Amino acid sequence: MGIMITGAIAREIHRPTGPGTGPDRPGQPETGHDRGPPPMALLAVAMVVVVGGYLLSVKLRDVGRLEDCLMSGRTNCAPIEQTAGR
Numbered sequence: 001m002g003i004m005i006t007g008a009i010a011r012e013i014h015r016p017t018g019p020g021t022g023p024d025r026p027g028q029p030e031t032g033h034d035r036g037p038p039p040m041a042l043l044a045v046a047m048v049v050v051v052g053g054y055l056l057s058v059k060l061r062d063v064g065r066l067e068d069c070l071m072s073g074r075t076n077c078a079p080i081e082q083t084a085g086r
Helices: 007-013 039-071
Strands: none
Touching: none
């Protein structure tokens, strides 16, 4: 008869060793998978993308209005800024 290896023994035999695994990294799961970036960092990146997209859309809308005005043949399309001193 051959030697019978149970599941617990097989897991113990094939357990990865070396840096980054096992008890030498307390508090980390032994699955070998990294948890990834923290949720607050992902939220910050998402907020930057949303605000940047909004500012880009506002700028593109303003440029589109100016182009529409110029394409209609008008010459007074650009807003004129006046100084408060006069």
